[in-house]
Structure formats: structure tokens, C-alpha cells
Amino acid sequence: MTIRALKTQAVALAAALLLVAPLATPSLADVEFKHALDDSVLDLAPIKGEEITDAVKSFYKDGVNPYSGNAEAIAAGKTLYEDNCQACHLEDGRGGMGPSLIDDIYVNARANTDVGMFEIIHSGASGAMRSFSERGLKQDEMLKIIAYIHTLKK
Amino acid sequence: MRMRYILSASIAAAGFLAMGSSISVAQEVPKTADQVARPGGKLPGDPKIALVKVAEGFLDPVGVASARDGTGRIFVVERQGKIKVVTKDGKINEKPFLDLTKNSPLGSEVQTGFVEQGLWAVAFHPEFKKNGYFYVSYASLPFNGAHIIARYTVDPASPDVVSVEHANKTVKVIMNIPQPYYNHYGGGIQFGPDGYLYIGKGDAGWEGDPLDAGQSKNMLWGKMLRIDVNTPDKVGYAIPDTNPWAGAYQDRMMTLFGITEEGFSKIHMGARGEIWAYGLRNPYSFHFNKKTGDLFIADVGQNHLEEIDWQPASSKGGENYGWKHNMGTNCHPMTGKDDKCPQVGVLPVSQYPHQEPYPGAEKLKDGWGCSVQGLGVANYDGMDGVFLTGDWCSGRIFGTGWDGSKWQMQELAQTALQFTAGNTDEDGTVLAVNCNCFYLDDKGAAANPPGALWKVVAADKVPAGAEVAKTKK
Numbered sequence: 001m002t003i004r005a006l007k008t009q010a011v012a013l014a015a016a017l018l019l020v021a022p023l024a025t026p027s028l029a030d031v032e033f034k035h036a037l038d039d040s041v042l043d044l045a046p047i048k049g050e051e052i053t054d055a056v057k058s059f060y061k062d063g064v065n066p067y068s069g070n071a072e073a074i075a076a077g078k079t080l081y082e083d084n085c086q087a088c089h090l091e092d093g094r095g096g097m098g099p100s101l102i103d104d105i106y107v108n109a110r111a112n113t114d115v116g117m118f119e120i121i122h123s124g125a126s127g128a129m130r131s132f133s134e135r136g137l138k139q140d141e142m143l144k145i146i147a148y149i150h151t152l153k154k
Numbered sequence: 155m156r157m158r159y160i161l162s163a164s165i166a167a168a169g170f171l172a173m174g175s176s177i178s179v180a181q182e183v184p185k186t187a188d189q190v191a192r193p194g195g196k197l198p199g200d201p202k203i204a205l206v207k208v209a210e211g212f213l214d215p216v217g218v219a220s221a222r223d224g225t226g227r228i229f230v231v232e233r234q235g236k237i238k239v240v241t242k243d244g245k246i247n248e249k250p251f252l253d254l255t256k257n258s259p260l261g262s263e264v265q266t267g268f269v270e271q272g273l274w275a276v277a278f279h280p281e282f283k284k285n286g287y288f289y290v291s292y293a294s295l296p297f298n299g300a301h302i303i304a305r306y307t308v309d310p311a312s313p314d315v316v317s318v319e320h321a322n323k324t325v326k327v328i329m330n331i332p333q334p335y336y337n338h339y340g341g342g343i344q345f346g347p348d349g350y351l352y353i354g355k356g357d358a359g360w361e362g363d364p365l366d367a368g369q370s371k372n373m374l375w376g377k378m379l380r381i382d383v384n385t386p387d388k389v390g391y392a393i394p395d396t397n398p399w400a401g402a403y404q405d406r407m408m409t410l411f412g413i414t415e416e417g418f419s420k421i422h423m424g425a426r427g428e429i430w431a432y433g434l435r436n437p438y439s440f441h442f443n444k445k446t447g448d449l450f451i452a453d454v455g456q457n458h459l460e461e462i463d464w465q466p467a468s469s470k471g472g473e474n475y476g477w478k479h480n481m482g483t484n485c486h487p488m489t490g491k492d493d494k495c496p497q498v499g500v501l502p503v504s505q506y507p508h509q510e511p512y513p514g515a516e517k518l519k520d521g522w523g524c525s526v527q528g529l530g531v532a533n534y535d536g537m538d539g540v541f542l543t544g545d546w547c548s549g550r551i552f553g554t555g556w557d558g559s560k561w562q563m564q565e566l567a568q569t570a571l572q573f574t575a576g577n578t579d580e581d582g583t584v585l586a587v588n589c590n591c592f593y594l595d596d597k598g599a600a601a602n603p604p605g606a607l608w609k610v611v612a613a614d615k616v617p618a619g620a621e622v623a624k625t626k627k
Contacts, residue, residue, distance in 0.1 A: 037549075037570050038624045087594030097524065097547065097593070099509060099517065107519050126570050126626070127549035128524070128592045134603040135595070 031063040031115055036108045036125040044122070047133055053140040063115045067147035077148030080141050084132060093152035098129065102153045117146050178558030181539075183464065184501045187483035191504035193521035195562035197555045199536035202613035203566050205551075205586065205623035209240045210606035214599050215587035216574040217275040217342075218607060223283040225313075226580055230587060230607055233272030234599035235264035235292065239314050240607060249315045252276075252306060254292065257318045265295040266599040267336070269591050274341035274438065275575075279383075280349055286310065289328065289351065289383070291343045301331040301339050303353065305383065328383060328390050331374055335359025342438040342528075342575075346380070347447040347467065350394055353379040354451070356436040357477065361456060362487070368433045368477035369498075371399065371425035376477060378437060378451065380430035398472030399425035431465070433475040433499050439528035439575060443467075443539050444582060450541040450554070452528035453502075455481050458488050458512055460526035462541065462554050462563075464503040474499025488512055504554040504563040506545075521565060523548040529576025530584035535612035542566070542584050542610060544573030551610075568626035574605070584610040 033042040044060075046052055055066040067073035082091070088098030099107060108125060110116030121142045124131040132142065184190045208228070217231030226242035235254035239247040254263040254273060266272045271293035279287035286308035294302045306316055307324035316324075328351075333339060338356035346352050357367040357376035368376035381391040393400050402425040436454040443450070447467030453475060455461055459482035463475050476498040478486050482505035485495035491512045509522045523545030532540045532553075540555040549569040555562055571588035579585055589605040596602065608623060616622055 035570070035624060037568065037626045039627065040624065084595075088592070095517075103517075105517050105519065124570055126568055127545055127572050128547040130572065130590050130592065130595065130603070134590065135597070 030061045031059075033115065033119050033122070034110075035123055036110065036116070036120050042119060042123050044139065047136065047138070050138045051140075055143055056139045059114075059118070059143060063113070065114045065143050065146055067143050068114075068150060070147060073144045074148050074151055076141075077144035077146070080137075080145050081148050084135075084137060085145065088128065093149060101149050114143075114146055117149070118142055121145065181464075181466070181556035181561075183466075184503060184561065187497070187501065189560060190483050190501055191554060191561035191563035193506050193552065193563055193565055195564050196557070197540055197553050197562050197564045198538065198557050200564075201536050201540065201553065201566060203535075203551070203610050204613045204616050204625070205567070205569060205571070205608040206611050206616055207621040207623070208585070208607040208609050209244050209246050211246065211604045212238060212587065212607065213604055214272065214574075214589045214591045214602055215605045215607065216272060216589065218575055218577045218585050218587050219276050219278060220577065220579045220585075221278040221282050221288070222580055223278070224580070227314075228579055228585065228607065229276055229278075231273055231276055231290075231575075232599070233274075233589070233591070234266055235262055235273045237273075237276055237290075247314055251314060252290065252316050252321060253318065254290070254321075257321055258296075260296070262295055263292070265293040265299045267299075269593055269596040270337045270339060271299060272599055274339070275343050277343045277345055277351065280345050282308075287383075289343055291341050291353070293333070293339060293341075294330070297330060299333050299336060301329075301333055301341065301355075303328040303331075303343060303351075326387060326390075328381070329353075331355070333358060334365070338436045340436055340438040342440055344440065344442060346442055346449070347444075348394075349382075349384070350380045351383050351391075352430065352440065352449075353381070354434075354437040354440050355379055356438065357434070363435065363478035366478065368435065369474075369479070371402075371422055371429060371432060374426055374428060376432065376434050377426075377429045378431040378434060378440065379428040380471065381428055393427035396470070397427055397430060398470065399429055400427045402427060430471045431463075431473040431475065433473075433477045433479075434463075435477045435481070437463075439526075441528050441530050441541065441577070443531040443533070443541075444578060445531075445533045446539060448531075448539070450503075450528060450531060451475075452526040452543050453477070454525050455505075455508075456486065458508050458510065459484060460506050460508070460523055460545070461502040462504045462526065462528075462543065463500070464541075464554075475502070476500070484512070491515065503561045504552075506552060506563065521550075523550055523552075527573045527575055529573070529586045529610070530578040532584050532610065533582055535615065542576070542586075544569075544571065544576065544586055544588075546572055546574070549573070567623075569623045571608075571623055572605075579609070586610065 090096045093101040214233035216233045228240040230238045236250040237252040239251045273292040275291045277289045305326040309320045338359040340354040340356035342354040357363045402422045440451040451463040453461045461482045479498040485493040524547035529542040540553045551567045576586040586608045590603040
């Protein structure tokens, strides 16, 4: 009796959670993505025409970039880097108007992690480091850029 | 007798010393490099500020001004060539106040090909309420990028929209300054407390001032200019006779004897009468302290230092700010932290470094920027004559002010904003605008993600429900 009552309660609770959960947390994210400046939670909603790829979904879950070491993704990342990043960070990432991406000096403590780099590329940091999501870059492309940046480090 | 003399002298000395320790000193231009303020200082009262969003959706806003006509309107300058009106209640009028993109069947009046080009600034005549005159400063497309300053007149029947027809009917070109390169125009314009129009004129470009414009008094580039715009319609402008070299054109006869060397030194053959101050690199943003009449100039630096100059309201002009021999307290070209070279002209009151503060230096993690934008002089919420500047690269806001005995520079916030300009509104509140328009990142003056208009308030006076700019914790 007691056991059955508990079990019923548990089932009811589980059902309630199932009902409530999809409404309360529409995000897939297990990693919490935060703005580099004030730690506010980032809005990762897809931009117009963007599809959240399996690679991005996987990155949301564990913060590990599935494109790391993937030659095809790195080649795509190189092109994207040249289009979007090299003007300020230079072609080899040593930094010009923007900081170096290949030394070990980080203004932002999280910037030496893939999650931190993603946060900054997606939503910007300060001043001239603008949000590349607002400029039309897709999250899948950001992961490819990050995979490429790693190859610049020696 | 002798005794009494010594006694009174020592009393006077004691009195002088007491004054020095207890009474604050009137602010003055630093005489030695160590008197120039750097980040890390403390402004009196340690002000805490926040940026409250007033309106958003402007395309590359690069200028802002109040007409001071009692309407409370704020005019936001869009680089593409439009001026938008923000009403007292924060709404943006759909129709622009002025639209220079459509005033010719051949297309826009404004050259925007490079991010430093475009319509930069608007300034309203001190008697705007009576005469409807306002002045704009821009890179001209028909003149292949030359810098034009022109006057337009508001139609009293249409105070919020100067139609294309009315604009073309009332336009008066004040100045047309040729531009050899596509950068370092300067471009800011402001009326001073003396009623004259001041123009921040860049060194005309490239890098390192290859034309030696800053130090050449026979060129308008690399200067603060001051002109009188209250002239007949057929006369573009006049040179105020109190400008430092207003009479230079009258030098005519050489006399070798009977003139002192000091007398000779006052001859400035061929100097342009429009010049107010010289030795500047790209002083597009400068602001008067409305309370005192003092002038702050934000002079954008080259690779290592950003410089802020100050002159008291009593200045007679003619200051040399040292470019291209010096940038800030250092040499140009800068060779090291403590490089040695003569200090040319007048020192700045404050300066802040780039991430690499001198060649080969270890990169800074804090307190740096790359391009100083003057926002305005704050005289409220505990700030007394504090010049606020925002950095284009690092989003930092630095305040420069006098603490009673020396200059101080304090970082008041680090934001995520790319500042482009500022000004004070009708009641003296400092305004700021930001764009999303960075060099190669520039998608075009009408295609970049929009920017916004902000006002600087005390952190504990943010209105309920207001949107505040992100700041670093």
C-alpha cells in the first residue's frame, strides 16, 4: 500500500516533469554559454536560415568541438577565418588590431577554451569584437573556425 | 628693520605654504610628463556610471547632437548621410531630419566607401531657434571624398523634416577641404562658447603623417580650426581676428635691425588664419565644458597611445600638441617605454595605451584601447568637469578630470560597445552612440548591424525598466 502509493506518486511526478520540462527549457544546452563581459546567458536561437547541425547540438551537450582535427572542417574553417577574422587577428592569428589568438595571454579567462571562443565569436566581447551571429555567421561555421584556429597554435 | 623684513618674509612664506596644502589649485596644463594622468587614477567622488539605452536601430550612427531649442530632440547622424530625430519620449521619427543620400538625381552626396568616410557630424547654430541654421560635416562623393562643411536651414513650417527640395534651396557650402587619402579626416564640428565654429581636422591620412601636416601651419590638416560662420550668404566664412595667425598674411617687409628675436618669432609667414591649434593627428571628437568654456580634445593616436588634450576657456589658441614629433608623453615614432626626444609643444592632460603600449611590450590585459572617442563633459551626479571618452576597440569608458591638485584618469566601465561619438543633450546629460562598423568588417554604411543611442547616468539612478549596456563585472 505504502509502496504502491509512493510508486504512483513517483509516476505522477515523472509525468508532471515530462509535461513541464519541454515548456520550461526549450534549449538543448547542457553547457551554459555566457557573455564574455558580464556572464549573462547567451541567446543561441538560430538566425535567419540557420539550421542547428548535429555538430552544434553535440557541442551544446559537452562543450567539445566535434570538428577538432577534422581536415575537411578545418579547410572550411580556414576560408571562413580569412573572410571574417584575419583583418584584425592577422592571417596567422598573431594579432593586429585584435588580440593574438595563438599566445597564452587571455584577457577573458574562458577564451582559451572552445566554449569561451564560441561565446566570443557568437555574441562578441567588448568594443571592436562584435557579435558574428548578428553579422550572419552560423554556429556550425563558428565551430569550424575554432577548429582552424587550433591549427595555428604551434 | 632688517629683522622685521625677514620676519614678514617668513610669515608670507608660511602663508603661501598653508595655501598650497589646504586650498585646491586651479586646473592647468601639465608641465612634465609625470603630471599627465594615466588609467588607474581616481576621480573625485569615485563616480559610478551606467549607460541607459535611449533608442536603437540607427545605421552606423557616428554623430549626435542637441539643437538646444527647448524641444528635447536628439539628432543622430547616420554615416550613410541621414540625420534621424529622436523625440523627447525616445521615439525615432520615420522621416529623416536631413537626407543627403537623395538630394541629387545622380545619387548620394556622401562618400562612404571607407569606414572613416561618411556624414560625421551636425552642429546647430547658437541662434538655431531664431534662424534655423544647422551645419553638417561629411566626405563628399561628387568631390571625390573632399571634406565639406555646409549649412542648411530648417523650414519653420516643417521643423522635423528638411525636404530634399528645401535642403537644395537653402544649402550654403562653408568649406571644401581637399583630402589626399581616405583616412584621418577628422570631421567633428562644434560651436564654442565664443559663437565660432570649431572643426576637428585630421592630418589627412596614411599613417605617420607623411605630409608633415600636423606641424605645417600653411595647411588646414592636423589642426583644430576656428571660423566665423556669421557672414553674408556669398561669403563662406570669416577668420576671427583673434585667431592666433589671423594676421599672418600681412607680414610683408623684412626688417633686419631693430627687431628682437622674440619679435621675429612672431612672424608666421603663410600660416592659415583658420588655425586655432595644431600638432594634432585625428581630433574629430572634441567637447566644450558648457559650465566653464574649457575645451577637451580627444586626439586619436597611432600604434601605442591615445591622447586627451585640454585648454582653458582663457586660451588664446596657437597650442602645438606635438604630432608628429610626439604622441602623448612619448616620441613618435615610439621606440620604447622611456624613449627620449624633445617634448614639442603642449602636453596632454591624460593618455591611455593600446594593448601593446610600446614596441615589443608585453600585451596588457587591462586598461587599454585603440581609438579614443570624446563623448562629452559631465557636470552631474558627482562629476565636475569630467571628460568622458569611449574607446572604439575595447569598449572602455575613461573619465578625465582634475582632482584639485592634478589630473586623474579613471576607467568607469568596460562595455561591449563600439563607440563612435557623443555629445551633451539639452540638460547636459552625456550621450553616446555606438556602431557595428569595424574596418574590413564593414559591410557598408547601410548594411552593418544597427547601432544605438545611449545616455550616461549615475549607476544608482537607472530608471526602472530601462535597458542598460552590458558592463564587465
